Amino acid sequence: MAKVTIRDVALAAGVGIGTVSRVLNNNANVSERTRSTVLEAIETLGFVPNAAARQLPRKKPYQAIGVITRPFTEYYSFAERLRGVHRALEGYSDTYELVLYNTYSTLDYNERLESIIENSMMLGLLVLDFNLSKEQKEAIRQSGIPFVGVNHVKAKDWPCIGTDNEIGGEMATEHLLSLGHRRIAYVGNDLIDPDGFSTSKERYLGYLNALEKAGVEQRPEYFRVGAMGYEPARLMTLDILRLPERPTAIFAMSDTQALGCMAAARELGLRVPEDLSVMGYDDVEFSNHIGISTVRQHLELSGEVGMRYLLRLIAREAPERLQSLPSLEVIPRRTTSVL
Amino acid sequence: MAKVTIRDVALAAGVGIGTVSRVLNNNANVSERTRSTVLEAIETLGFVPNAAARQLPRKKPYQAIGVITRPFTEYYSFAERLRGVHRALEGYSDTYELVLYNTYSTLDYNERLESIIENSMMLGLLVLDFNLSKEQKEAIRQSGIPFVGVNHVKAKDWPCIGTDNEIGGEMATEHLLSLGHRRIAYVGNDLIDPDGFSTSKERYLGYLNALEKAGVEQRPEYFRVGAMGYEPARLMTLDILRLPERPTAIFAMSDTQALGCMAAARELGLRVPEDLSVMGYDDVEFSNHIGISTVRQHLELSGEVGMRYLLRLIAREAPERLQSLPSLEVIPRRTTSVL
DNA sequence: CTGTTAGCGCCTTCAG
DNA sequence: CTGAAGGCGCTAACAG
Numbered sequence: 001m002a003k004v005t006i007r008d009v010a011l012a013a014g015v016g017i018g019t020v021s022r023v024l025n026n027n028a029n030v031s032e033r034t035r036s037t038v039l040e041a042i043e044t045l046g047f048v049p050n051a052a053a054r055q056l057p058r059k060k061p062y063q064a065i066g067v068i069t070r071p072f073t074e075y076y077s078f079a080e081r082l083r084g085v086h087r088a089l090e091g092y093s094d095t096y097e098l099v100l101y102n103t104y105s106t107l108d109y110n111e112r113l114e115s116i117i118e119n120s121m122m123l124g125l126l127v128l129d130f131n132l133s134k135e136q137k138e139a140i141r142q143s144g145i146p147f148v149g150v151n152h153v154k155a156k157d158w159p160c161i162g163t164d165n166e167i168g169g170e171m172a173t174e175h176l177l178s179l180g181h182r183r184i185a186y187v188g189n190d191l192i193d194p195d196g197f198s199t200s201k202e203r204y205l206g207y208l209n210a211l212e213k214a215g216v217e218q219r220p221e222y223f224r225v226g227a228m229g230y231e232p233a234r235l236m237t238l239d240i241l242r243l244p245e246r247p248t249a250i251f252a253m254s255d256t257q258a259l260g261c262m263a264a265a266r267e268l269g270l271r272v273p274e275d276l277s278v279m280g281y282d283d284v285e286f287s288n289h290i291g292i293s294t295v296r297q298h299l300e301l302s303g304e305v306g307m308r309y310l311l312r313l314i315a316r317e318a319p320e321r322l323q324s325l326p327s328l329e330v331i332p333r334r335t336t337s338v339l
Numbered sequence: 340m341a342k343v344t345i346r347d348v349a350l351a352a353g354v355g356i357g358t359v360s361r362v363l364n365n366n367a368n369v370s371e372r373t374r375s376t377v378l379e380a381i382e383t384l385g386f387v388p389n390a391a392a393r394q395l396p397r398k399k400p401y402q403a404i405g406v407i408t409r410p411f412t413e414y415y416s417f418a419e420r421l422r423g424v425h426r427a428l429e430g431y432s433d434t435y436e437l438v439l440y441n442t443y444s445t446l447d448y449n450e451r452l453e454s455i456i457e458n459s460m461m462l463g464l465l466v467l468d469f470n471l472s473k474e475q476k477e478a479i480r481q482s483g484i485p486f487v488g489v490n491h492v493k494a495k496d497w498p499c500i501g502t503d504n505e506i507g508g509e510m511a512t513e514h515l516l517s518l519g520h521r522r523i524a525y526v527g528n529d530l531i532d533p534d535g536f537s538t539s540k541e542r543y544l545g546y547l548n549a550l551e552k553a554g555v556e557q558r559p560e561y562f563r564v565g566a567m568g569y570e571p572a573r574l575m576t577l578d579i580l581r582l583p584e585r586p587t588a589i590f591a592m593s594d595t596q597a598l599g600c601m602a603a604a605r606e607l608g609l610r611v612p613e614d615l616s617v618m619g620y621d622d623v624e625f626s627n628h629i630g631i632s633t634v635r636q637h638l639e640l641s642g643e644v645g646m647r648y649l650l651r652l653i654a655r656e657a658p659e660r661l662q663s664l665p666s667l668e669v670i671p672r673r674t675t676s677v678l
Numbered sequence: 679c680t681g682t683t684a685g686c687g688c689c690t691t692c693a694g
Numbered sequence: 695c696t697g698a699a700g701g702c703g704c705t706a707a708c709a710g
Contacts (some may be wrong), residue, residue, distance in 0.1 A: 007704095015680075017705095019680055019681075020704095026481045026482070031679060053704045054458050054459045054704060056391045056392055062460050066527070088708085089441075098438070104432065120397075143365070144364070181707050227652075263628065289631060316382065355697040357689080357697060360688065360695085368695055369696085370695060389687050392689090397689085552704045
């Protein structure tokens with residue numbers, strides 16, 4: 001159906017477009033009769049006022065900044081990044097609206113990105129946890145929208161911030177090794193996930209590096225990957241722990257998955273860390289509350305730094321180099337102990 | 340500084356406005372020289388293109404739905420509600436943008452709301468966890484923007500959805516009583532928080548009801564409220580557990596706070612649930628993973644149902660009555676046990 | 679109370 | 695390659 005405008009409504013209702021506008025804005029100066037006639041016309045025509053057109057004549061312009069991310073509601077770690085984003089935006093709340101593009105899949109992601117560019121409604125764009133293709137970067141650049149990436153390995157062709165997952169994976173594994181563990185399992189997402197993300201692969205490579213440096217043989221049966229999240233991790237761990245010779249430690253690629261490992265251990269009557277050490281990754285907030293040993297990757301800070309920089313780009317302030325994040329840190333807590 | 344338009348830029352650069360538009364949109368047909376002249380003018384004038392005006396001539400209209408909430412990044416429970424909101428929006432991602440208004444304070448909240456109404460850019464508004472005043476409801480209604488409330492006790496004057504905190508508090512306490520506990524403490528937020536929220540008060544009233552029905556005396560020293568969150572809960576619990584006669588159970592008003600209670604117990608060498616039962620509230624995701632006994636209030640579903648209804652209102656589809664949430668449920672897990 | 683007329687700021691032909 | 699003109703859909707003054 002073609003787009004219906006205020007003019008169509010006026011025509012259908014047999015009134016002027018000014019009158020239609022008045023009922024739209026609940027202006028007092030309209031008789032009850034004409035009002036209802038207009039309302040009826042709006043109804044039957046399915047008229048939806050164009051937001052941009054309404055906004056145009058108003059004094060205060062609509063200024064919005066977009067944040068595009070993979071489903072943050074499914075991952076605590078994304079939510080923590082967003083916390084930093086909001087921190088950076090504090091004080092700007094009456095200046096910029098935050099438009100959150102929560103995508104569901106790569107396809108969805110690409111479409112949203114395209115639509116953002118087409119609409120050209122965003123003053124700036126923060127790309128959270130997503131790898132843009134060369135073409136996509138080029139397209140955004142063409143559009144003239146300032147953009148910044150968060151959680152991406154440093155690249156020359158766009159301003160981005162992130163940490164090195166391979167190093168992090170190595171650190172986590174080294175921690176376990178330093179505690180005397182030799183039978184260490186890896187539990188994570190599929191190495192290449194549907195969204196083309198290689199986080200799991202990177203952390204796994206770090207794990208391999210650490211083992212190799214320590215001269216520890218890597219056992220294939222201690223390597224399990226699958227869908228992301230708590231439940232798959234629990235199931236995979238159950239499998240691992242039923243092995244004839246079970247590992248004494250597990251490196252889970254996220255804190256949420258570490259929770260799954262711990263649940264599996266509990267189900268089998270194994271104590272953590274006495275019978276099994278569990279190492280997580282991310283250092284989300286609950287990890288501290290519960291006492292999960294993990295690798296801190298400064299999630300919140302990453303969002304904050306990224307957004308601050310984007311704000312600078314938008315304001316065209318001297319774009320000093322993008323500040324880099326503090327180093328990854330191993331945070332030993334109560335789920336890992338000496339063998 | 341007055342608003343600078345494309346015309347000012349054209350004037351300053353000594354070119355036509357069409358040319359300015361072309362450089363703005365990275366159109367090929369501009370000589371390198373004029374391009375840089377224009378860019379310079381843009382720079383010195385600090386020109387920012389008006390988003391609405393840019394959008395207007397394009398084919399695809401900008402359609403956005405606003406969600407206004409208290410700082411969701413600080414509360415897991417809000418994040419879970421948002422998950423439901425997103426679920427409801429799945430499949431509409433190419434139709435509606437989701438604009439998230441994450442507020443920092445009541446003042447901020449009121450300002451944002453005003454600005455939303457003034458801009459009239461939103462097709463609909465979902466109000467998450469915030470009590471609107473009569474005037475505010477009236478103002479939104481005047482603006483003609485469809486709106487729905489989530490987490491509000493049922494009211495006649497606007498469509499909203501929510502659960503009864505008093506009943507929930509009573510259920511939680513009854514669970515503890517049924518396990519034989521008589522010395523039960525309450526740990527929560529200040530009864531009236533800075534944002535005028537009375538969630539804590541309501542749950543506390545439920546707690547009192549349950550005690551009274553059971554004929555259990557309520558001890559003032561078992562009542563502690565303070566700032567929201569893990570850390571304050573931990574500190575308050577530390578106090579309570581050092582009492583000459585410490586309670587055998589604690590009802591914490593949220594799962595996050597329950598975590599704080601558990602941490603305090605651990606610090607004092609008390610086992611949960613053997614030495615102390617801890618009851619939470621919310622049933623956020625990690626509660627299941629960790630095994631916290633709690634009251635399920637269907638957070639995710641609330642966001643989903645609310646947004647679905649809003650979508651109907653926007654589409655002007657038969658607004659059958661707003662579906663109500665399932666009843667609250669006590670979910671006993673591993674942090675509560677018989678005395 | 680209501681129709682009409684100017685723009686809102688920008689994009690997009692259309693001639694040069 | 696570039697300037698000028700027409701319109702995007704709506705609001706807001708202005709006369710009735």
